[in-house]
Amino acid sequence: MIPVQGVEGARVAVLGLGRSGLTAARALRAGGAEPVCWDDNPAAREAAEADGFLCMPFKTEDHFDGVARLIVSPGIPHLYPAPNPVVALALEAGVPVDNDIGLFFQSFATRDWDSFDTTPRVIAVTGSNGKSTTSALIHHVLAQSGRRCQLAGNIGRGVLDLEPAEDGEVVVLELSSYQTDLARSLTPDVAVFTNLSPDHLDRHAGMGGYFAAKRRLFAEGGPDRAVIGVDEEEGRFLAGQLSQGPADDRVIRVSVARKLTGPGWQVFARKGFLSEYRKGKQVGSIDLRQVTGLPGAHNHQNACAAYAACRTLGLAPKTIEEAFHSFGGLPHRSQTIAEKGGVRFVNDSKATNVDSAAKALAAFRNIRWICGGLEKDGGLDALAEASANVRKAYVIGREAAHFAMQLKVEAEVCGTMDVAVAKAAAEAEPGDVVLLAPAAASFDQYDNFERRGEDFAAQVAKL
CATH class of the missing domain: 3.40.1190.10 (Mur-like, catalytic domain)
Known part of the structure; x- marks a missing residue:
């Protein structure tokens, strides 16, 4: 651990107690600071309290009396689309806002x-x-x-x-x-x-x-x-x-x-x-x-x-x-997870936006494309040119039908990963690539893109 310097004796608020937030609290304590923590998730607060940290909500400007700095976890908005209420209170009180990177x-x-x-x-x-x-x-x-x-x-x-x-x-x-x-x-x-x-x-x-x-x-x-x-x-x-x-x-x-x-x-x-x-x-x-x-x-x-x-x-x-x-690549990023009968199965679940999905599509030929999820701003038009390598799309997600209608290739609404993998594998021919490159966020069906990629790999393993 890297103890935080320049905070000895200071009272420092920590908002968000996930991986980076809890680590920041520990590093602040190691540097001699007095961390005061909060997270809206009761389980996260319990974990922090079990580690010896004081947890208290910051509901009024007075709660920032004596606080030298507020450390905010990455997922918490500090300006747009609107500041988190705790961040807004800190700014009103003149308390500097920072994060673990700082x-x-x-x-x-x-x-x-x-x-x-x-x-x-x-x-x-x-x-x-x-x-x-x-x-x-x-x-x-x-x-x-x-x-x-x-x-x-x-x-x-x-x-x-x-x-x-x-x-x-x-x-x-x-x-x-x-x-x-x-x-x-x-x-x-x-x-x-x-x-x-x-x-x-x-x-x-x-x-x-x-x-x-x-x-x-x-x-x-x-x-x-x-x-x-x-x-x-x-x-x-x-x-x-x-x-x-x-x-x-x-x-x-x-x-x-x-x-x-x-x-x-x-x-x-x-x-x-x-x-x-x-x-x-x-x-x-x-x-x-x-x-x-x-x-x-x-x-x-x-x-x-x-x-x-x-x-x-x-x-x-x-x-x-x-x-x-000797570099093997990263999980969920153009990762070949299996080959069977001349068909290659590639997991690029990290392709959560249109641009990254287009790049994944450009990397392969004869693609059976599994896509869909929580669509981001901007639409799917940028995928049209890259779709030349796609033989057919198999669309997942809660809004699969709407997603499929925007594609410029033959598309089948599958809804879930198990159906998409089974249909893509059944129709694939030697030389084809079954590629998961969603061009969308995962949060409509999964906690994160990693879980989506793991589900893809699990369904492929069943084959």
Whole structure:
């Protein structure tokens, strides 16, 4: 655990007692603070009280008397579409609002670092799609190369649950827009922006607010190096804002849409080949077609971003390439879970929006597509072009009929996962891919996308 610095003797409120909230309370206590906690869920409060924490509701502005800061869990809105009532009270009382990411960056560096030969570093990854795979891939490459490293953030482990850094260690953080939007401290050494597509628009009051939340990691953080996906206008704009000119190699531009040229530092993938250029000359390349754990153009973008981040740490192209080949991919992200009779079953339950689903569809041919769920803003029109690889769609979810009507391919309303898997498998022929890429959230039928992917895998196992 990383004890929070600068809070000794302070009374700090913690709102939300899930994984990150409870870990933050423990780290605050370890730093000498007095955490006062609340969660609307009685079970969460009971767990906190069993751990020795005081729980009390914050119902009036007076309840914030003597409180130095409010720490808010990521799922709790602090501005849009409307602030949580407790957050609103804190702001009325003039109490600063922060999250565990802010506490981490406030507390990560210690006096022990004065005796280190190599200063620990933080690589922070954000973006709409691919940030989990990119983060895990960076961590995998570092581990395979023998570097001390830890992985945390939105990918599963709370940031304050990490061990204090050792000499030369690298911490890799996956950060969502919910996390970057609120953190008062953001100081990564290397920051990565994968891409941007519409998501969480209600939480950020539109695309402008969503991009602004991502941009804070770079504008507020001032990283030494910035790896920027430039296949969208927002990425190109961000790279332009951070760069002092075309030859500024503090900004590494990444693309899977075109060859990048110029005197700066670029990493791009075309037709399955990754290329690295510096000062107009090629200095590295990898044949990504042979990397089984990274199928499709969207994963090639992840590979380019991870490659660039690792190169900023001085790793050789050959070392990175060798590690790529041993990367098995992440669960629920273009994950091959079975093959039977020449039919491949792929779980991409993490494709919770239209853009990520379109990228999954572009990665395979002869697709039996299982899709549907809680539809997000923006409709499904963007799936039309990617649907060329689809032989038939099998639609699940409570609004399956409405979802199916918007598709440009033959679609059958199945409703539930067991029916969809059984029908897709029965109709599949050798060479087909039964792909779960929902293009929708899971909350109409499942607690989260992981549960949806696990159900898919369970139904496939029954075959």
